[in-house]
């Protein structure tokens with residue numbers, strides 16, 4: 357997968373040289389390219405923003421640099437690019453969404469700042485490529501860089517060969533299958549006793565059936581405590597599938 361990131365703060369993405377993503381880049385699984393939006397400005401001050409039409413606080417990112425940047429970044433590779441725009445007003449980003457994005461050959465991230473990017477940029481790009489406005493949560497960041505790191509990490513770890521033990525990507529919370537859409541319960545490792553706390557004996561029993569039942573029970577307990585609305589969805593899905601069978 358090729359990932360292009362356009363930002364006024366390329367240094368924000370040094371973390372993508374580390375750890376799993378860094379190794380995936382060295383292995384050629386991931387091709388991450390950083391682009392400074394100011395490379396496509398032509399005035400003395402490398403201006404990327406201006407006051408909003410219609411008034412109001414803050415500044416809006418000018419369309420011209422973005423248009424030229426997106427043209428340049430998508431010109432050199434025939435593989436179809438998908439433009440991702442992290443924004444508080446985007447559609448919620450979920451693990452399901454990450455799975456879909458991990459199937460794409462190319463992703464281009466536009467990191468907005470200030471009050472946002474001139475809306476004509478996304479409209480213009482949509483004439484040539486799929487454009488997705490994504491929200492990673494209901495809060496406002498100073499810019500799209502942190503959200504882009506979240507999406508890139510979530511998507512990249514699903515690519516074959518990125519995680520040493522592909523199994524753990526399958527068993528993740530929100531992974532479909534084994535635990536449906538439940539939250540992951542507690543995990544333990546050696547020592548069996550630590551600061552007067554014992555590891556739950558069932559986990560040392562060797563009884564895999566009992567371990568699976570215990571893990572499912574713990575996942576249900578945690579989901580009921582932290583995300584009760586997920587249980588309502590799960591119950592509705594279960595009822596629907598039972599109704600279909602009847």
Ligand SMILES: COC(=O)COc1cccc(COC(=O)c2cn[nH]c2)c1
Nearest residue numbers: 443444468472473491492493497499500
């Ligand atoms: C069309 O896209 C844009 O204009 C993007 O503009 C902005 C403006 C301010 C901040 C951000 C960064 O995204 C978030 O804050 C965000 C994403 N998820 N949850 C919070 C982006």
